[in-house]
Amino acid sequence: MTSESPSTRPGPAPLPAFGAALAAAMDDHGPLCVGIDPHQGLLRAWGLPDTPAGLRDFALRTVEAVGGRVAAVKPQSAFFERHGSAGIAVLEEVLAALRQCGTLGILDVKRGDIGSTMAGYAQAYLAPGAPLATDAITVSPYLGYGSLAPALELAAAHRRGVFVLALTSNPEGAGLQHARGRDGLAVARGIVEGVAASNAAEAAAGRQEGGARGDGLGSVGLVIGATVGRAVTELGIDLQAAAGPLLAPGIGAQGAGARELEEVFGPARSQVLASTSRAVLGAGPQVDQLRCAALEAAAQAAQALRPARP
Numbered sequence: 001m002t003s004e005s006p007s008t009r010p011g012p013a014p015l016p017a018f019g020a021a022l023a024a025a026m027d028d029h030g031p032l033c034v035g036i037d038p039h040q041g042l043l044r045a046w047g048l049p050d051t052p053a054g055l056r057d058f059a060l061r062t063v064e065a066v067g068g069r070v071a072a073v074k075p076q077s078a079f080f081e082r083h084g085s086a087g088i089a090v091l092e093e094v095l096a097a098l099r100q101c102g103t104l105g106i107l108d109v110k111r112g113d114i115g116s117t118m119a120g121y122a123q124a125y126l127a128p129g130a131p132l133a134t135d136a137i138t139v140s141p142y143l144g145y146g147s148l149a150p151a152l153e154l155a156a157a158h159r160r161g162v163f164v165l166a167l168t169s170n171p172e173g174a175g176l177q178h179a180r181g182r183d184g185l186a187v188a189r190g191i192v193e194g195v196a197a198s199n200a201a202e203a204a205a206g207r208q209e210g211g212a213r214g215d216g217l218g219s220v221g222l223v224i225g226a227t228v229g230r231a232v233t234e235l236g237i238d239l240q241a242a243a244g245p246l247l248a249p250g251i252g253a254q255g256a257g258a259r260e261l262e263e264v265f266g267p268a269r270s271q272v273l274a275s276t277s278r279a280v281l282g283a284g285p286q287v288d289q290l291r292c293a294a295l296e297a298a299a300q301a302a303q304a305l306r307p308a309r310p
Helices: 018-029 042-045 052-066 077-083 084-100 113-124 145-157 172-175 187-208 258-271 289-303
Strands: 032-036 072-075 104-113 136-139 161-167 220-224 246-249 271-274
Touching: 018 032, 018 084, 018 161, 018 172, 032 052, 032 172, 032 289, 042 052, 052 072, 052 077, 072 077, 072 084, 077 084, 077 104, 084 104, 104 161, 113 145, 136 145, 145 161, 145 187, 161 172, 161 187, 172 187, 187 220, 246 258, 258 271, 258 289, 271 289
Parallel strands: 032 072, 032 271, 072 104, 104 136, 136 161, 161 220, 220 246, 246 271
Antiparallel strands: none
């Protein structure tokens, strides 16, 4: 009888990269991310006070309703931050609750800075054991895609994800995102191509490691508004080649149906993670009503994103 030494025993299987985990969650639960946006109006509509206690009730009730039933949940950090340290404590509790129920958390913080400051943001949200650690965050690349390196590197090291703002639906965004540089390429196109390069590097590393991160959905995603119309085509952007998840606000209650989604995403629709808050949170405050609304929204998103028959 032989025994393996500790150094030769196989260790635990590596955790899947964020992109792979998200793809699996979308297969299991549908392409829906539910936002937790506890602004004053929603707290009032739920009969809750605009206090840290009301915030906690709102957020944890939402997690109870949708945790384990949707692909991802996206707390909006601003609505927690406005309550100061007590609100941040609630956010910590919400992120921990998502981990406990096995649902991917995407913290909407839209951080963007340079050097050690960007590294600090990355450590706050992406480092293992950090109080606000989450599965993925949103970031702003408008100090240059290269400024995101600290977040991209830390996310890759710990198999977490990053969603990079690229094309947003707000009217003010087009002035910067659609602008063209000396090479004639739109700013947004450069961001998408940067994401494509990051995901190609992740896939290459996965193949080198024996497929641990593979050639599936990359862990660096994009935020693409579902109501940007023909901007993707007119700017020469190839979303499919980015090979990452496409977090898409604006589906359903905010106006984008199957026709609009075909126009914006085309052959990249299988990469789309529809983001909604209003359609689900408006059904509260009862847990069962929130849950039913989330399941209905997931089914509607799946239907809207289904490729049209030729």
